[in-house]
Amino acid sequence: xxxxxxxxxxxxxxxxxxxxxxxCVEANDYISYVEFINNDGNKTKYITYxxxxxxxxxxxCVDFLGTHNTTKYCTICKNNNECLSKKCVYNHCMFxxxxxxxxxxxxxxxxxxxxxxxxxxxxxxxxxxxxxxSKVCYENSCQINHKGxxxxxxxxxxxxxxxxxxxxxx
Numbered sequence: 009x010x011x012x013x014x015x016x017x018x019x020x021x022x023x024x025x026x027x028x029x030x031x032c033v034e035a036n037d038y039i040s041y042v043e044f045i046n047n048d049g050n051k052t053k054y055i056t057y058x059x060x061x062x063x064x065x066x067x068x069c070v071d072f073l074g075t076h077n078t079t080k081y082c083t084i085c086k087n088n089n090e091c092l093s094k095k096c097v098y099n100h101c102m103f104x105x106x107x108x109x110x111x112x113x114x115x116x117x118x119x120x121x122x123x124x125x126x127x128x129x130x131x132x133x134x135x136x137x138x139x140x141x142s143k144v145c146y147e148n149s150c151q152i153n154h155k156g157x158x159x160x161x162x163x164x165x166x167x168x169x170x171x172x173x174x175x176x177x178x
Contacts, residue, residue, distance in 0.1 A: 024113035054092040057083040111141040
């Protein structure tokens with residue numbers, strides 16, 4: 009999907025993308041990698057979990073090991089090409105000013121309405137909200153945006169989904 013298409017997504021909640029240049033892939037919040045398909049049709053897996061040098065140096069950058077759909081993944085890098093940021097320092101992907109990560113996510117407006125915004129990834133240094141994909145810059149670091157549907161809105165969505173399920177099943 010190209011970045012322009014991502015930015016045209018409206019009213020889709022709990023979705024995010026990572027982009028390299030103009031090409032974007034949907035992210036899964038439960039795993040720490042994304043796969044891009046190059047022009048030859050080959051898949052390249054990149055680690056998305058990225059830290060600042062300060063976090064790496066102070067040993068506050070966490071190592072994750074896991075499995076997703078029978079594919080094993082790990083946030084420990086051995087070389088720059090394994091990182092979406094293209095920078096591996098002490099076996100951790102580090103934010104890279106020469107190759108900034110572009111992250112896009114839904115910005116919740118209320119009443120089940122949202123729009124996509126692209127910017128810096130969580131944890132990356134920032135000066136203002138607009139720089140961050142989440143539109144939340146706190147203490148010069150992009151943070152997760154915790155704004156989302158209220159519990160009552162979620163219940164309405166679940167109720168509507170259950171009605172659709174009943175109609176389809178009958």
